[in-house]
Amino acid sequence: MADSSWLTSFPEMERSTMRTIRKTLDGAYKDFSREYGDFIESLFDPLLSFLIWFEKLLLSTPWWLVLIVCTGLVYVASRSAKLAVACVVSLLLIGYFGMWEDTMRTLSIITVCTLLAIVLGIPIGIAMARSNRVQAFVTPMLDIMQTMPAFVYLIPVVMLLGIGKIPGLIAVVIYAIPPVIRLTNLGIRLVDKEVMEAATAFGASRKQRLFGVQLPLAMPTIMAGINQTIMMALSMVVIASMIGVKGLGQPVLKSITNQYFTLGLLNGFAIVAMAILIDRASQAYAKRTQEHLGDHKHD
Template sequence: MDWFYEFPHMNDDSLRSLKKAIDEGFRAFTRGYGDAIEGFFSPLQHFLIAAERFMTHTPWPIITLIVLAVAWGASRSWKIVLSCLVTLLAIGYFDMWDDTMRTISMIFVCTLLSIAIGIPIGILMSRSDRLQRLVNPVLDVMQTMPSFVYLIPVVMLLGIGKVPGLIAVVIYAIPPMIRLTDLGIRLVDKDVLEAADAFGSSSWQKLKNVQLPLALPTIMAGINQTIMMALAMVVIASMIGVQGLGQPVLKAIANQYFTLGIFNGLAIVGIAIIFDRVSQAYGKRLQKHREIVHG
């Protein structure tokens, strides 16, 4: 009756051999193609370094004015602009400015990369039910896989540094971008598409002039979620050399520095609130514009 209480499993030797074969295969792939893959991501590294240098070397009043201008342009709300100013001044006052700028540059590059990859995949999914059925399980795995697991293959391929951390963050944060792009385009009113067809619009014109503008509020919600997930990954990415607010938090955990951890954690929360409020306000403005157009 032992079979009734114990789940049947592979023979220990077979399981060990299978794991060993997979590990050795991945190591061989890393040895054979690691340099080529590293070279492929070299432009991304230069872009990330340039973004970080701009954020950390530009005087703080200029960075503050840029952030406030973006917040006003997106939200048209003095409350949001004022809350951004207070948050940035508090971050500077508590001596977390440089780490915050490094984190913002990382989130900026991650978001651009997620948009560049996610929107085209979302568009393709919206045009093919078969592709949607194939991609959705992959996105499910990406969203439910523990975030630490992403670090293993990335570090084995590229080592420790900014780019591996960036790739791990993008893999973790991109699913909402893809899903909500797909959803936004599928939710476009069929009558509007029929009207575009009646005017002789090509598929590209219909996508560029009708579907994407009308799906933009939903796509903005995807960008918002991508930014939030990227920020959630910042502390974990610091384990493989990503500089920013995550490293002091990691140091605080290792050395039991309570105030260091709390202050840097609150700085991450402050950035998250800024990104969230600004992107949500912009999404609402787009939504109102769409309702006026439809009305």
């Protein structure tokens, strides 16, 4: 009898234990956010200032100048006249349907997020490639970042920093950074050992081997990582709009809550157009980098 009563009371014991754990963790995090929230927020002030400045720059720049610069960048990266024409047509349609400002806001946050992901991600990828211990430590964290639903890690970020641009930016970077880290690590590890041995034989230092041999040879793989990071950042735009990030995501969110089919569809197409243009341009650039390295090898 004693055994069966223990079995029946087990679910209740489990629930009370879970309640205690939840209360303890929630209380500890709330205390932490009250104590250090303002200090942590102040650390991000320079980044917020840069983001606001860059957004204002894109919004205040005449549309035709933005069109020329974007088309020029796409053409330089891809060397494709078709893609440059597609860029012009896409941006003109975005302007025609009244989505220019939201597109510029989205472009500003995606650019800043990608730059931040590159600045943080490539050094972490290099550290992983140089040390198996670092790789063993970082890989599970990347797995969690990629598999954890985006809504889940929005909760602690919002509790700590509130609603606005910086929490959105942090959420986007957490979601989008794993590919650039993983592919930097992979690219450097795939560099031919014989090439590395030859560089060492010629007296190259560790730094010279990294910047002169490993990074240039790994560049196509790193570019593929950057490409994936941009795509993931763009896919996060709608979720980030839930915590106050202005851009193409907010009209999509509005259209979901109010069932505005056309509004959601047009803004969705604007996000897709940006994604396709960036994807094709960065892939073409990576391919040209690979061909360029191949030509050097043959020489």
